[in-house]
Amino acid sequence: MARRSLLRPPGFDELGLRRAMADRMLPFLVAAMAFLAALALAGWVGAATLAQHWQHGAGASLTVQVPQPGDPAIGRTGPDARSRLDRVIETLTATPGIAGAHALSRPELGALLRPWLGGGDAALLERLPAVIAVRLAEPPPTPAAFAALDTALRRSAPGTVLESQGLWIGRLLALARSLQACAGAALLVVAAVAAAVVAVATRAGLAARREAIEIVHGLGATDGFIATRFAGRATLLASAGGIAGALAALPVLLALARLAAPFTAGSAAAPASAGPSVAGIETFSGSLPVALWLLLPGLPLAAAAIGFVTAQVTVRRWLRRLP
Amino acid sequence: MLRFDAVGLHYLSGGTPGPDVLRDLSFTVPEGAFRWLLGPSGAGKTSLLRLMYLDARPSHGRLHVLGTEIGSAPRRALPGLRRRIGVVFQDFRLLDHLPVFDNVALPLRLAGRGEGQIRADVGEMLRWVGLQDRAGTHPAELSGGEQQRVAIARAVMARPSLLLADEPTGNLDDAQAQRLLVLFRELNRLGTTVVVATHNETLVARYPARALRLDRGRLTEVG
DSSP: OTGGGOSSOTTOOTTOHHHHSOTTHHHHHHHHHHHHHHHHHHHHHHHHHHHHHHHHTGGGEEEEEESSTTSBOSSOOSTTOOBHHHHHHHHHHTSTTEEEEEEOOHHHHHHHHHHHHOSOOHHHHHHSOEEEEEEEOSSOOOHHHHHHHHHHHHHHSTTOEEOTHHHHHHHHHHHHHHHHHHHHHHHHHHHHHHHHHHHHHHHHHHHHTHHHHHHHHHTTOOHHHHHHHHHHHHHHHHHHHHHHHHHHHHHHHHHHHHHHGGGSTTOOOOOTTOOSOHHHHHHHHTTSOHHHHHHTTHHHHHHHHHHHHHHHHHHHHHHTTOO | OEEEEEEEEEEEETTEEEEEEEEEEEEEEOTTOEEEEEOOTTSSHHHHHHHHTTSSOOSEEEEEETTEETTTSOGGGHHHHHTTEEEEOTTOOOOTTSOHHHHHHHHHHHTTOOHHHHHHHHHHHHHHTTOGGGTTOOGGGSOHHHHHHHHHHHHHHTOOSEEEEESTTTTSOHHHHHHHHHHHHHHHHTTOEEEEEOSOHHHHHHSOOOEEEEETTEEEEEO
16 A cells, blocks of 8 residues: 555656666765864864863963062062062953962972972072962953063063963964864865765766756656756765765774874873773763764765756756756 | 747847747647648757747747636646646657666656556556566666657646657557557547657658648648
């Protein structure tokens, strides 16, 4: 009874597309595109992860050293004269992109230096510069703002040293964002090339099955009917290629994730010496960022969507030449 | 049903209009009529049929097919009209990759009929044209006459409102040609408008009917 209600036998190929749209070349080319897309995605996610790590880790703070912190700062004199330390803190907290500045107390400084200096020399501590721990806000100051801050601090308290770490972190963040943009651009280029590949394959199919298309068109097939046949075939082949490409990229991405693991403290990456034990493999698979695990299955879906839309557009445009 | 008002046709050659292949044709074929389409080779019979089965739009004049003005009809309106027109082509135009059954079933599948009905109707049609044992055979394995019978079965399968045939008896023996004309007459009697282009004057003499006669793209006789 169910068979009687079918409008069309499953897999019925009116236009002979199984022979016309090659079942090897198109999936192979789409697989290559999916492989490249997976690498670009990994680059995008990796750059984003590193940027986040730098930003919220080492990059989120910097230190300022103020020699002779108790001496008066340059500028105002008299009863309201401020110490160099106070003036530096005042300048820091007034700077956009800085969330807070905390001058380490002598006991805190002593605790910090105890591994190197021991704990008994209070006089030495008195001679050391004051150290200010600065927390950066989001977004952090730009490199230009860092330079301006450095100048302002040196003007009010000469000899003050602004740790350049923040500046470098800012530069690294800019680099990471540029890498993300490049990865995004690479993804777009890969998608465009995949669409071009599908369009060429579809045109080849149209040329090969021109007579059959004209016959079916003459029998009353709509443009949508013909385009859907092509789109179905292109979607099938493109998704097969997408799956193959994503699977082929997986071991490469896992290997890259292992190499990148030392740069992301606290990640679940296995040590490089981990053997192929079951536990090792589990840890190893956990080394990919969650975002990448979520995005990778999207590659076959994206390939299928590109195949479907490109074939539909190509066939409908081609059919306009028929009356 | 079919109305031609000063219709002309030229084909485009490299984007520029070629010479007129049909000129100033004005005639009407009423619903349920039977017409022979006669004329020597190159007279324009096939071009005239192409206009009728909507494979070309007129370059001049106004053409009405099944109540629709073809020159101004939107493209999306034409597939539905085409499904109401059956055509027997001189070169059969069968789909080589499909077996006989699927070739004949194609108009029904395009019309969205259910597979159960398709199986029954196509089986009956193949019995009628004597090809019930060849349902699974591909066209390339058939003789010219058998291919022509498949083309005829496909053309009449969906009970079209308008049936057009271009030299339909060219590859048939006399008995098969007569059976075909009987079928066309029967469909005509049931209300289908039929236009048959042929060189076969014997057939025309045996089944007398009104005729459209073409010569060098012009109508010389409207019967």
